[in-house]
Amino acid sequence: xxxxxNGGQVPQREGVVSIIGPGMRVVGDCDTEGxxxxxxxxxxxxxxxxxxxxGKDGEIKGDLHTQDAIIGGKITGxxxxxxxxxxxxxxxxxxxxxxRRIKLDEGGRINGKVLIGEVGATSMPPxxxxxxxxxxxxxxxxxxxxxxxxxxxx
Numbered sequence: 001x002x003x004x005x006n007g008g009q010v011p012q013r014e015g016v017v018s019i020i021g022p023g024m025r026v027v028g029d030c031d032t033e034g035x036x037x038x039x040x041x042x043x044x045x046x047x048x049x050x051x052x053x054x055g056k057d058g059e060i061k062g063d064l065h066t067q068d069a070i071i072g073g074k075i076t077g078x079x080x081x082x083x084x085x086x087x088x089x090x091x092x093x094x095x096x097x098x099x100r101r102i103k104l105d106e107g108g109r110i111n112g113k114v115l116i117g118e119v120g121a122t123s124m125p126p127x128x129x130x131x132x133x134x135x136x137x138x139x140x141x142x143x144x145x146x147x148x149x150x151x152x153x154x
Contacts, residue, residue: 056090
C-alpha cells in the first residue's frame with residue numbers, strides 16, 4: 001500500500017510498470033494511469049494511460065485503449081492506440097484496430113478492420129467485405145423500335 005502524504009493524497013510514481021505474469025488470469029477490467037505488461041491472460045477491457053505491452057504468450061479477450069502499445073501475443077477485440085501501435089511477428093489481432101501510427105512486423109497477423117490516422121476520426125466509409133461483387137454500372141437504354149407503315153396485301 002502507498003503511504004498517504006500531503007493531506008491524504010497518494011503520490012504519483014513515474015516509471016512504474018504493472019505486470020500480469022505468466023499463468024495469471026484476470027477476469028474483469030484493468031485500469032492504470034501508467035504502463036501495463038501482460039504475460040498472462042485478461043478477460044475484460046484494458047485501459048492504460050501510458051502504454052501496454054503484450055508478451056508473446058499474453059492474451060486479451062476484450063478491448064484495449066492506450067497511448068502506445070506493443071503487441072506480441074493475441075488480442076480478440078478492439079485495439080485503440082492514440083499514438084503508436086507496434087504489432088510484432090508473433091501477434092494475432094482479431095478485431096478492429098485504430099491507431100495514429102502502426103508498425104507491423106513480418107509474420108504478424110490481423111483479422112479485422114484497420115484504421116490508421118486520427119483515432120477520433122470516423123469519416124471513412126465502411127469497408128466492403130472481401131469477395132463481395134463489384135456493383136455493375138448502369139447500362140444505357142436502347143431506344144424502342146418504331147413501327148413503320150404496314151404493307152397491305154390484296
